[in-house]
Amino acid sequence: MVKxxxxxxxxxxxxxxxxxxxxxxLLDNLRRSLRVISICVLIISSSFYFRHLAKTKKQRKLSTxxxxxxxxxxxxxxxxxxxxxxxxxxx
Numbered sequence: 422m423v424k425x426x427x428x429x430x431x432x433x434x435x436x437x438x439x440x441x442x443x444x445x446x447l448l449d450n451l452r453r454s455l456r457v458i459s460i461c462v463l464i465i466s467s468s469f470y471f472r473h474l475a476k477t478k479k480q481r482k483l484s485t486x487x488x489x490x491x492x493x494x495x496x497x498x499x500x501x502x503x504x505x506x507x508x509x510x511x512x
Contacts, residue, residue: 464501467494467497467498470490470494471491471494471495471498474487474490474491474494475491478491
């Protein structure tokens with residue numbers, strides 16, 4: 422998508438993609454803010470659940486579903502750490 426004029430964006434064939442109004446920036450900021458908030462809530466809640474599963478793992482053997490969730494959350498945190506390191510190293 423190529424931005425030719427400040428009032429609209431055009432694709433590579435010259436067709437107009439969208440016109441931006443003043444309200445679009447507000448909605449775009451709201452959308453981004455809600456996404457960041459939801460990601461933060463998911464990270465915090467999964468960390469509490471991961472801690473709960475770690476404590477449960479010390480007390481007894483985890484069930485299949487609990488072990489699956491423990492593994493998925495562990496891998497997700499590893500991917501998050503890798504992506505943060507890549508983001509830091511690129512800049």
